């Protein structure tokens with residue numbers, strides 16, 4: 134399934150958050166969306182998945198989602214968005230419960246996805262008992278449980294410490310390499326984008342416009358090699374050059390409003 | 396050159412930390428009761444003004460033997476159960492509507508603000524006029540007193556449910572009713588249960604006041620008649636009953652909280 138962003142614009146009152154965004158997410162790729170904070174990444178992601186109505190433009194899909202996909206557009210949230218009153222199992226079961234799967238099938242699906250994400254032994258734990266990294270694993274498990282056609286990830290690792298981020302990124306990549314679900318990965322972290330993405334879309338700020346799309350032609354599995362590292366360093370400098378000036382402005386700005394839909 | 400002198404760094408982090416002191420309360424109250432008893436036995440205070448704990452206990456015991464204790468407590472419990480349940484159900488209904496729909500919020504907030512501060516006991520004569528002197532007016536007084544705080548607790552409880560959890564539910568295409576039942580209701584529950592604590596004591600206060608008009612049995616009626624006859628030992632026995640009732644309700648609510656909010 135392909136996702137086409139067509140002339141998307143969005144304003145919050147006077148503030149123009151996005152303007153004239155044209156973009157296509159290709160089947161089976163990870164598209165990273167980077168840009169300084171406040172440039173409209175979360176807004177664009179919310180619009181892409183249909184939980185935010187854009188002021189202008191539209192989102193189109195090409196092709197039908199796989200028949201076994203219970204929720205084609207599935208989010209993974211920066212703050213995990215787990216229900217604190219449900220166990221790990223209960224949280225993963227939540228998006229399955231209204232599909233009339235039957236108790237046995239539901240249990241089987243939950244057990245299967247918990248096994249895949251290494252959470253089987255934490256089945257009965259509650260979110261408050263888990264570390265941040267484990268909580269986000271539950272968020273990922275919940276998303277995978279519904280067989281998404283497109284994963285929409287809003288800075289999924291930003292709330293975690295550096296080591297946890299590293300570990301979770303590798304685990305996510307391993308899961309992704311097996312399933313190759315189309316994904317849009319919002320981040321302000323260049324290293325994450327360079328490790329995971331097939332293409333990196335760079336947004337400018339105020340108003341958020343698409344500045345450039347940079348392709349990374351090295352398969353994710355091969356990016357650890359020295360030759361790849363050298364090439365990635367070059368890409369890193371190029372991307373940093375694109376966002377540095379604006380990141381500096383963003384950093385010195387007084388924050389006026391919170392997240393757009395989170 | 397001389398060795399520099401070694402000193403220990405002084406500890407400055409003490410205080411402002413509370414730790415549990417088991418049994419302290421029991422000892423304190425035992426001492427207080429003993430002092431009270433002593434003050435009357437020694438003749439420092441007249442037993443007419445303040446009956447001794449032993450006299451209050453005796454009065455309670457005689458009441459139990461005569462069989463009227465059960466009648467009074469039973470009647471009061473029935474009234475409080477009916478009034479509290481009606482007020483709570485109505486309050487939760489209105490509170491949820493105010494938490495969910497903009498229109499009910501727009502109408503409900505000023506209405507609740509205007510009616511909540513009215514002491515419900517002032518309406519008792521009016522309620523008696525409408526509903527008669529019997530049970531309905533007493534139950535209605537309690538229900539009215541319980542209704543407003545419950546509605547407020549419910550809608551502010553819903554306001555406190557993190558928006559991102561609701562968005563999460565929507566992003567997984569959860570049906571509207573499922574979002575209400577699985578996300579909004581449990582999220583608002585801590586606030587609602589905190590409201591129950593307040594409404595339980597309001598119900599108790601209104602119960603006593605309502606029972607002081609046109610009731611034969613009930614703790615309030617009992618206290619009133621004891622007061623009229625200057626039977627201060629019986630009066631205090633009635634007060635002890637109220638306190639025990641309040642304590643019992645508080646214990647039940649604590650159990651309920653531990654059971655329903657174990658995830659916190």
Ligand SMILES: Nc1ncnc2c1ncn2[C@@H]1O[C@H](COP(=O)(O)OP(=O)(O)O)[C@@H](O)[C@H]1O
Nearest residue numbers: 145150170171172173174175176390391392393
């Ligand atoms: N609900 C909202 N109301 C008003 N302004 C908002 C809202 N959400 C976001 N904004 C503003 O829109 C801009 C883009 O926000 P956002 O999409 O969250 O950026 P990012 O995710 O890239 O940090 C920011 O300037 C932000 O302050």
Ligand SMILES: [Mg+2]
Nearest residue numbers: 174175176392
């Ligand atoms: Mg954001």
